[in-house]
Amino acid sequence: MAKNTLSSRFRKVDIDEFDENKFVDEQEEAAELQGPDGAEVESLLRQGDMMTAFHVALRNPPVNTKNAVVKERAQAIVLRVLTSFRSSEIETAVRSLDRNGVDLLMKYIYRGFEKPTENSSVILLQWHEKAFAVGGLGSIVRVLTARKTV
């Protein structure tokens, strides 16, 4: 028969949604608790205390939530800190991080690459070079495979 006389609405059903063994990510947590404290970071930057601002900005990353607003806010704060560093100080800052910190920094760097602005890519590339020297290819792979993105 050339014409399908029965309803073909079934073709629009996503059968994988009904699979009882479907893989689901873990649940998200309350959005307010996530994300670094913007005000604290600002005050530290004004005082000129880069290192502490850096560490505060990397604290409490919004990995457990899917709320885009929270993530954007955190990204903006971290980017602000990263751009206010001088090139010569980047290496010391990266060395002061532990392994998880380097992985987290890499996540923020790649997030920053997604929306390039005037000067951001240059600075981010410098950070990327130093972070790569410490973290190696593994840290980049972890950015790509992480289900909990920053």
Add this chain to the structure above:
Amino acid sequence: MSLYNFGLEPLSCHAWNKDRTQIAISPNSNVVHIYQKSEKGWNKIHELTEHSGRITGIDWAPVSNRIVTCASDRNAYVWTLKEDAWKPTLVLVRINRAATCVKWSPQENKFALGSGAKLISVCYFEKENDWWLSKHIKKTICSTVLSLDWHPNNVLLAAGSADLHCRVFSAYIKDIEERPGPTPWGAKMPFGEMLLEHKDCGGWVHGISFSPSGDRLAWVSHNSSIGVADAPAGKEVTQLTVEHLPLLSVLFVSETEIVAAGHDCCPYQYSYKGPGNLQFVKKLDVPKQSSRSGTSAMQHFRNLDKKATTEEDQNELDTLHQNSITQLCIVEGPKSKVNKFSSVGLDGAMVVWDFKVLMGVINTKPGVPSRRKYVI
């Protein structure tokens, strides 16, 4: 370390016979080749052609001399040697997706098969009807099973899967064996019981391995990390991030030493001494000492003209394997003190690594390559 190249095709999997004089490999196709060792290398003696899909797993039972193969055509065959020819027997695995890995149990009375159908098929031989039957383990597995390993007690089975979890199941089949005693993983072990589920290994769990005693379980996952679960220590999990590309295969070579290899084309050694104490030991591939016998001026300028560079050929990697290592296998030594292990990779090469040689090379001072001035 001896390297043998089996051709241009990647080697999907390999298995050794009992005395390591024969090796069964599959060159990324639906055929298994069996090679016999000779003085000059390896000679092909058999070809096993029954599968219609790409072969994804081979395992050779040393004592009973049977080979089990599984492929993406959703089938598995058990091969027995009759009058110098391998005869296949179909196994009813009842899966509706490709099989991904297969392993004989330590006592060789059953084998486990992982598949893309989100289940593990444990198959055993039923004498009355003279065929292979299978039982399925499906509980909570949400995606393809990528790797399997048996516990030495022949009952517990560890599975790493693409849903980022690694699990330990009981594969106790009461028709063919007695009830096992309690282990540090648990006491009650009916078929399909899950004794450990570690969520969020970070990435697809490509390789998994029990320690020689069975008390510890190591796995490698796609987010470039290696993890160990310690049963006597309350099943505590220790994870270590790796600075290299993801590892694909992992092997315990003693109760505390672990060897893992993967996309970095080189095996690495790790040491696990207790919960929280998992450390990188060393890289097991000693880089080639590039023999730079003096370059004549003529050659120097010829290189400059042809390739616009005076450097030597840099197309090869430093390591023995020129492409990712896909599988590691014990060659010599009891599980508790492995002397030699083999690796196969996407470059079609099989390398046998010898710990005695590795110890010797690392202990001697590397010689300084002699440099001659240009000879005109």
